[in-house]
Every structure is written in C-alpha cells, then in structure tokens.
Amino acid sequence: MKEYDAIVIGGGPAGMSAASVLGDHVKTLILDENDALGGQLVKQTHKFFGDHAHYASKRGFEIAKELTDEIYKKPVDISTASTVIGIYPQNTVAYVKDGREELVRYKKLLIATGAMERQLPFINSDLPGVYGAGAIQTLMNQYGIFPGKRFLIIGSGNIGLILAYQLAQTGAEVRMIVEALDKVGGYEVHANKVKRLGIPILLKHTIVKAMGDESVQGVVIAEVDDKFGVIPGTEKEIVVDTICVSVGLIPLTELAEQAKCKIEYIPELGGYVPVRDERMHTTNSDVFVAGDLSSIEEATTAIIEGKLAAMQIVKDLTKTDLGKEISDELKTLDIFRSGPKSFKIRKGLEKMGIKVPEIEVPKLFQTPIENAKSKLHAVIECTEEIPCNSCESSCKFDAIKVGENINTPPIFDPSKCTGCAVCVTACPGLAIFMEKLDESPNATIGIPYEFLPLPKFNEKMWGMDKEGNYVCDLTVKRVVKNPNKTNIVYVELPKEFVDDVRHVRYPKKESPFVCRCEEVTLDQIEKIIDSGITDFEEIKRMTRITMGPCGGKNCKMITLGIISRKTGIPISKLSHGTSRPPVKPTEFSAFLRGDEK
C-alpha cells in the first residue's frame, strides 16, 4: 500500500492551497472526485472580494486555474476522478478510481470536502425544474446548459445573488428572489448588482409550493411572520419554469466522522462541524480540516485555512520552523473575520474555544471636494463593512484608502483621482462608477458592464436606476474593453439623472414602465407629448402618472426628463405639479375617533 506524508481529500480552494504548501515540503497526494481540480471555484464567474494577496478582483474560475497550475508545478501526486469512500483504521484512505478500489496510507490527513446545498421542504419539491443554486451554476457555467427560461430564486445569500446575476447575464429572466428574513443575506454590493437589473428581492417571503404536472410551471409564494410561518391570505402565484434553492450549505462531515474526529452541532458554522483548534487540527492528532467543511465561509478564508493546516502539518512532520508564517496567516484570518458580516462565524468559533478578536473597523470620514466634480472621477458606492480592499490596491494614485483593516469601507479623495477607472474594473462588487459633471447640460457616467453584446459608440440605450427602473434615454460615448471582462460603458445623459442611473440596457421592445403604481409606460407618455400635450400637469391627468399611491416619488423626475428631452425645455423651467397630503397613503381608520377604532 502506498504511503504518503500527507493526503488531502478535496481539490477545492482549501485543498488546493494546502497541497501547494505541502508539496514544497513533504510527500503529498491530493484526491478529488471530479475530473479536474478546482472544486466550486470552476463555476464561479464573478470576481472575488478580498485583498490582492488572496486573489481579490479575480474571477473564481481564474483562481481555480492559478491554483491548479501552481500544484501541477510541484511534486504533488494528483488523483482526480477519485471518490473517497471511507477512512479506515491504520490511517487508511479508501477511494475508487476508474471503477477500482484503491488504498493509501497517510501520516497526516487534511479533509477539505466542502459542503453541499441545503434543501428546503416545500410541496412538489420533487418536480423536475427544482434545482440547487450550485447545480444550476454547474449546468450553466461549466457545461453551457440552460435549465430554464424563467427563474425564481429562494434565498438572498451571496450564492443566490450571484446566481441571479449570472442568469441575467445569459439573458434568462429572473422573476424574483425571495428571502424569508427581513434583510438581504448576502453582501449589499451583490444585492445592488442584482437590483439594478430590475430583479426584485422580496423580503419576508417564502415558497409554499411548486406547481405543475410533469415539471415546474409556476410557484406559490407567501409572506411569512416573525417565526417564518406563512401568513394565510398572502399567497401569490408566479409563473416560472425553474426554481433555484439557495438557502445555505451543509458541511460534508462524513469522512471526518469516520476519521474519529469529534463532531459538534454549531449552527453558526453551518450545522454539524468537526471540532478543531485555530490551526485546523481536529481531535484526532493526525487529522486536519479546512474550508467549508469546518465552517461555511468564503473561498478566501478556505484558501487561508488550507494554507494554515498545511503549514501546521509540515511543522508537525518535519519540525520546520513556520511559526512566523503561521502567525501571519492567523492574523490575516482574523482580519477577514473581523467585519460585521462575520459575526456568526466569530460566535461559532468562540463556541469551539477559538477566540476571534473583534477588530473595530475604523470609521473614516471624507470631506467632499466640490471642485473636483468637473473632471472625470470615480464614484464609490461601497458602504458595507466587508473584507475587501481591491479598489485601494488597484489605484496607482493613492486616491482610495481602505487601510490595514480591509473591512473598512473605502475613502475616496477626488483630488487625487486621475479618472483612469482601473478601480471600476477591479471592484468585485461593481460598486464603482465614473462621473463627469461640468457646465454642459449633459453629464457623463461610466458604468461597469458585464453583458454581451457590448454597446457601441453612439448607440441609444436606456438608463436604469438602482432598482432597475427606466430613468432616461442615453447615448453611448465610449466603451472600454478590459481583459478581465468588466468593461466600462461611458454614456452621456441629462445631468439631473447622474446620481440615478446605475445600469444601462438595450431598449426593450415593450415600453418600460415609468410609473409602476399606475403602470404608465414611456411609450404612452411620449405619444401624449407627440399629440401636442407638453404640460406636465396635463400629461399627468391624461396618463395618471404620479397619481398612484407613491405620489410620484419615482416617476415625477423621470417624466420631467422625458418632457425636457422631447421639448428641449430644461427641467428647471418645467412646472412639476403640487404635493398633496397625505404624503403616504393612509387608511380611513387612522382618522377615526371614538370607540369603534
């Protein structure tokens, strides 16, 4: 039986980074059940957060390739298409390759088997057309197969949000994301990316059942109360052909259990997880864990954990002094976990006896420099404390500061910005835009764009706001292609909308809704204007625009913009109607006095 100093099970981010370190020092085997290394990274087409030492701004499949290339350069035995079926006494790993059982022995074992998708019980969840989010990513991003045309996504964690974005990139229709909690689970910037495409995120909602005979033809969703119970009477039917369940991951602990590692239930870390110390050592002195198996987190922390476990294994086996390297990695991990989004992980690790220091994220304030506005400059819309400093690293002119704690939201100094827009392409959250606002009536904005086909010079497009609503027509002035596929589309638009437009799209055949309350389309308004009615008040009365329950909060400016564009009269010269009480729709019952209230 072949014997290795170290065997790594699982070729995902944790396993690969570990094998890479191990290969430099000890005789190493890495086993993976897929045909190629990479784990879940191979189907991730989005850019990763983090710092540049940890692949920030790179796309998942690119990271997989880099890590794989690195391992193949090292003296590591790699066995793909190898399914580990059990851990047996005398440090024996049994796996099946090419239909045959193989046995190998280890001195030290690193289990990095990752996690599987959590399922959600609902009526008819066995219908064809119900998928896990990861399954759809595999079909779509690895094999180029589209499982459907109209999607409903359950769960607004990062995976659900990313999947919605990727589906939209393929041209599929994502009807909505439903989230049982009262806030979005994933990063704000990921949510914003999705929202500006017009994909609504319905909070406090869940799926009740899937509908259809042979396959999914629709879904019933409903509002939930604070205890996640369905509120009767709030059920709604939505026509979709595919349901993506993205409600979290479960650590794959079977092999760790068989290796006699102690397993504990720590929901903050994902459920049952192997007990381990801060250097990834389990209760079995020969067994380590890393990655999602040990706690459901980002790929970046998995990579660091893999490295950390590997260093400890090397230290144990060879007595090499890696004390400094290990403490550096530990520090990095602490920083990645110090942000507010990681509070659950910190709590979970604490239950295991691992103290993660909660590092206060410094609050920085910037004073806006008005005179810098007239030149082309960046606009950074990243306010959430997440571990990422790719903008700071990308800026060659020191205009963006994040500082030592990479959870700090960036601070921008417009006076140092040269308008190079490198940060726009680097930002994994697509949360940086370019803007130029001078004396002319039109403004220029640059928008990160990851859709095909790329717009061309002088093409007319629609400007969409943060919620994906139509704002105004605009003209493409420049398209900057980037090797990393985050291209920048510069557009010219009336300066009133410079803070509103955050996405551009090709005009649809159907006219966009300008007013969603009253379902008034751009086309209807333009027709009225073309018939000679150009007064806002008269257009309002003809179309009901701004007369709905929201009182025109969204559509008033847009309508004025349309009038201005069609008549040539600047918005500032147009009448804009009268605000009338109540500012928010109010029930009659609110005004009742007396006992019957």
Place this chain on the structure above:
Amino acid sequence: MIDRASVVVVGGGIVGSAIAFNLLKMGMKNVCVIERSYVSSGSTGRCAGGIRQQWSSSMNVKLAMRSVKLFEQFEKEVGMNIEYYQGGYLLLAYTDSESDDFVKNVKMQKSQGLDVDILTKHEIKEKFPFINVEGVKLGSWCKSDGHANPQIANIAYAIAIRKMGGEFITHTTVTGIDVQNGQIVGVQTDNGYIHTNTVIDAAGFESPKIGEMVGITIPVYGERHQILVTEAVNHFLDPLVINFNHNYYVRQTRHGSLIMGQGDVNPAPGEDIGNTIEFLEEMSEKMVRDFPIIKNVHIVRQWSGAYDMSPDAQPIIDESKSVSRFIYATGFSGHGFMLAPAVGEAVAEMIIYGRTVTTDISNLKMDRFAIGIEREHNVV
C-alpha cells in the same frame, strides 16, 4: 399668438371649452380660448365628475338631460374616451321633509321624461348591500345618471378645439377688455392683444373680475370645497351616492379609486385652495360609518377646488345689457362639469342665432335676481 378672433372665450375650463367646441362645430371660425394656466388647472380639474339629472327645478332637469345625451355621444363627437359611466345616482333621505322633497322632485322629474324612482330603505339595502342604511328613510335613484373623468374631458375638448382650427391658448392671463361705445374692440393679455367684438366670460369663480373689466357686476363668489381620492380597489360602487343629511358624495372611478367630498361647515374662500386635516377626519368618520367596507382603504390624496357660487346656487348665463356681445356663463355652484356640454351648446346658439334653440335656459338669466329667487336645494 393670434391677434384677431371672432370670439374670445375667457377661461379654458369645461364650460369655456364646451362653448368654444360648439361654436366651432356650428361653423364659426377664429374661435379663441384663453386659459391662464394649464388645461384643467381650475375647478374642472378639481371636481368629482358627477353627472346627474335629479334636480329640483324642471329647467335644470331638462338642461341636465340634454347634457347626458351629449355625454353619451362625447367619445364619438369630441374624440376621446372620458371614462363616462352611467352607474346611476343614489340620493339618500334621512328626514321626513327630505323624503317629501324627494317624492315631489321625482314626480316633477318623471313629468320631464326622466327615468327616476323612489327606492325604499329595503330596496336600497337589497341593491347596495355595502351601504349602512341605518336612519335612511328612502332614496331617489336615477340609473342614467353617472360620472366621467372631468380632467380628460377638459383636455379632450382642448385637443378637439385645436384640431377644428380653433386657438386654445394656455398660460396666458386676460388683463383687460377694451370697450368703445358699448362695443367690445379687443382683449388685452400678458402675451399680446387680440382684436375681437365678442367675449365670453367663462372664468368660473373669477368671472366677476372679467365682468369688472367691462363695468359689469356678476354676483358670483368662490367657495372652497375639499375632496379626496383613495387607492384603486375592485369595483363595487355603481352609483354616485349623495347624502345631503350627512353632507357628502362619493363615487368610484372606472380606475377603481373612490372620490369623495363634502361641503365644509365654514368654507374658505375660493382663492384658498389649501387642505385641512379636519376634512380627512370628518370624512373618515362618516364614510366608514355609512360604508364600513372602506375602513382599511388608503386615502392617497386630498385637494380642494372652488365652487363658483351664485346667490341661488344656479348658473347665470346671459348677455350683458350694457356691453354688446359680452356673454357670461358662470355661477355653476359646483355643477359646471355635468352641465357643460348642454350649456356649451346653448351659449353657442345664443352667439350664432341670437337665441337658444335646443334647450331653454331662460330661467338662468341675470334678471331673476331682481325678481326674487328660489334656491336650488339639491346641492352638496
């Protein structure tokens, strides 16, 4: 802007528009309407849009019946769907004297050929189960009454006037009228001068100001009335309901929203088109009591408009005795929209033929105030 017109209509609300439209329809050229703001900016755009024929004087019934005929043809004739809906009008009586009036009025209205009936409390409950009929004695019900969207009707007239070759000038204020030897020679505006020998004062509650320009006193004043609209709900309310006793009217638009209003106890003058919170409180109290179904419906907007009140709450339509071809159509007292098509026709006939042909409106002349007046009772 044009500098010459055969007729200048001052006021582009529903009355002025209807007059201009009918003048053009009868073949007159160079008709000009001057509106100081946008189309439907005044009382027309602020009104509830009810169209009823149940009045207490026979001439009013006739004029209203003619108006309904014209509303029925409006889409074909003027060229736009104005959400006209003949869901009827239901008037509710709560006292014996009110009931007596209703019975008397219905008898008179029937004699004019109107299909109108008295409903018992039981019949009302049966027909409109969502109304709380507590205290109701009886109702008066005319199913050919109805309502329409006054704003769109006003704009429809304006578009039609322009299409027929007329001038509809907005955002222009009349600042003076030149008269020489009892004859009109022209109209001054803040956008230029228009030569004309005929002026129609259709300026609503501001009509006395136009009258003053030619030295005529018009006994009309503005009175503020408040109104509110709700979110759209499924259609349940066919008729416009008037409750004089509880002092309100309510109708459901084709769009689904409920429009309702009252006459305030101490109404503000017409110039003051503000809103009060008391209005919402008073309306909520009585509307939820009489229509419990709407308790949780949302109020979306409140606003107010001016009634152009005349001393007897009836219109004043006449030609000046002292200034030739100065004609006024005003004092509609909250009922201008529903009467406008018939009034437009009648006034156009006065100008072209020198007398009304289709409908007799001699009871609406100014000299009635000298003789002594009978007030129209059926007013909210």
